[in-house]
Every structure is written in structure tokens, then in C-alpha cells.
Amino acid sequence: MREFTFTQLKDGYRYNSDTLLLYDFISKHKLKGSVLEVGCGCGIIGILLKHKFEKIELFLLDILQQNYELCEINLKQNNISAQLFCEDFFSFSHKRKFDFILCNPPFYRNGAYESTNLHKKVSKFQSSFCLDSFIKKSNSLLKANGTLYFCYESSALESICSTLTKYKLRLSKICFVYKDEKSKARLVLLEAKKSFNGVCEVMRPFFMYKDKIISPQMQELSSSLRIKSLDL
Template sequence: MDSVKNRKELVIDQEKTGYRYSIEPFLLADFMPLLPDQSVLDIGTGCGIIPLLLVHRESTLKVTAIEIRDSGQAQKNIHQNGMDRQISLIQGDFLKEAKNLAPESFDHIVSNPPYRKIQTGRINPDPEKALARHELSLSMSSMLDKSAPLLKRGGQISLAYPPERMAEALRELENRNLHPSVARFVHGNFLTPAKIFLISALKEKKSDFSVAPPLTVYNKDGTYSKEAESLLRPA
């Protein structure tokens, strides 16, 4: 088991085998605008990293985290960081559990969802990695079908996907009255194409769509850029 210390001794453990998080949770947690006392739903929480980062930013949040796989590691992380009061964990399939959540009860929904369609790329033989990377149990359309009714009017949904799915994401969001408000592209370095795009949309509330300045993860020498360093290991 690996332990990551982040943001002034926030401790995040993850298993050494199976699916392991990358930079996307840190990007999403920073990308999301937060206000005191907001309610947040994290779909596919994994080891609980996004709720931990969000509550560390704003301690008055109430976060519901859902994970289809064994959620023991997430529960341990929540407890060892003293966030049992702010974060509630549900182990189960979001598509089935959504009916048990109150309509229009969340100010913000966030997800770092499976990013590959079933027909694209080799499916990993490790079942945890396969679930996390391919849409075996949660497609973009099915997630948005169940997510949209749970958002309050004017509430926000934030997602991370590869850039080749941007047009699809914009279309699927608009089809559910979720109006894209801001996007951001994430590059490995300043010479490479974007690897990730972050997108936020507002429910039943249109606003001018903007593209934030790109984020570059690495400097030319392979070290973290100043902004990436501040996200991963802030002072």
C-alpha cells in the first residue's frame, strides 16, 4: 500500500495493485469552484481522493461519494483524515444507487469517469483497471442521464475526459440542459497536444462559455511545472 502526503499532511493511501489514481483528481478538485456548506456528489470515488481534497479546501462541504468496487480503502482514508462527518460513502453501482438519492439535492457533481468507449483500445485484464478505464459499467450518456436530475437548478457538474471526446461531451451535456460554462486543456508539456480536458456545465442556466488558460504538467527538463507542483505538493 502506498501513502501520499499532500496539502499539509493530508494522507491518501492507495493499493499497490489494481487501479491507481493519476493527476486527474488533483486537477478536478482544483478546477471546481466551491462555496461553504455546499453539497457535492463524487461518482466513482476510488480511494476517496477527490472528496478528501475538496473537504481539505472547504471544511464545511457535505460530500457523498459512490464507488462500485470495494470501498474499504476510501473509508480508511476518510477516517484517518478525520473527515467522517463531512464525507459519506456508498458502495454500489451509481446507475442503481441514483434512485436512492434525492432529486435536485446537490450543488455540485464531480466525476473522473472511465474515459474509453468499450470498442476502443485493449481492455485491461485487471478487472479494477478495466472498470476505471473503459465504459464497462458507466458510459458518459448513462452517467449524465442519472446525474442531471440530482443537480439543483444552477448546480454544476465537472468532468475530466480525453480531448477526443470533447465534442461528444459538449453534445451530451447540452442534450440534458447542462450548459457548458468553462473548459481547460491539460498538456504534458508545452510542446505536446492536450491529454486531458476539464469541463464544467451548469444545470438550466446558460452563461458565456470560456476556455481557461492551458495547464502544462511538466517543464522541459521533466520536472513539475510551478502550477502542477502547487496542485500536487503545495507548501
């Protein structure tokens, strides 16, 4: 099994279990063609997907210069190729449309404690990334039968569905993530498609813990990846 190395900021937003859950969700569906990761951070999801689906053309975009530089490091040390952009997604333009767009967006609610650390604040809070604008912009950049992958807090599902409909996207797959069997869903993993007329598939739920220990599902995910983290 290949080991991946990802450099991150010691004092900044770092990839976490949500990152790996979104990667796992996306990786179960065959990717081909052009793939744009929005708000790519250190590039971990895109890099892992490029390794699994070697023939995809990978594009990584982030508004923060620090993340652009982290991606340069991580692409090089993992021997992965991609086109990098340091731009605001909402003003981003490209000569082509994309087959897939994926994002682990900031979804902490406004009013929650916001860190004074700019890197953490931009990466975590809704105030820096409007859901409506994200879906609208994604629709404009996707091909006619393109697919959007993202995760969000489960309590926002009603708003997500109405916004997808507003911009002519439809849910095709959904997976709810729970802390354990006694908890309410905290996260939802979503696949939405343009020009989709089928029925949304509700996938097997994902439980992080079982009987207060890491669940078999989480153990399986963790054991499928060998990741080494370095601090910058």
C-alpha cells in the same frame, strides 16, 4: 501544511496526475451545500475538497466494495466525515438533489488494451461507464442550478458538448491539459451547469512539462499538497 494519508490497493487502479488536476480545477471554485463524488475510488478528491471547504456535506459513491472499504479507511485516517454508498451510480437514488456532482470517469476507449484486473478495468475503461448515461443521470440528481465537474479525453469534446446540451446542461468553464507546449491537448477539465445562460470561460491551459522537466504549474500544484500513500 497538513499531510494527508491515502491507502490504496497495491495491485489496482491508483490515483494519478489526472486526479490531482481535477481536484485543483474544482478547488478554485467555491463549494457549498451537498457534494456527491461519483466513482470516488479511494476518496482522495472528495476528502481533499472536504478539508478545503469544511462546511460542505460530502457523499462518496463507488460501485466496487474494495473502494468503499478504502474510503472508510481514508476518511478515518484523515479525520474527514462523509456519507458512503457502494452502489451502481446508474441505479442510485436519493431523497435529495445535490448542489455539486463530480467525477473522474473511466474514459479509455473501447478496443484499447484492457487489464484482466477487475479493479483497474472498471476504473479506467469506457465499457464500464457510458458518458451519455453519466450526464443524463447527473442531470437528474442535480438541483435546478447545480454544477457538474468532470474530466475526459479532449478528443471527445464534441460528443461531450452535444450530450450536455441533450440533457439541458451547459459548459460554464473549461481547461485544456497538455503534456507540453508542443503536444495536443490530452485531457479536458469541465464545469457544466443547469439553468446557465452565460458564456463559457476558457481558462488558462495547463502544461504538465516545460523543456522536458515538470512545469512550474505542476510544481505549484504538487507543492500545495502533502500526500502520503500506503499500500494495502
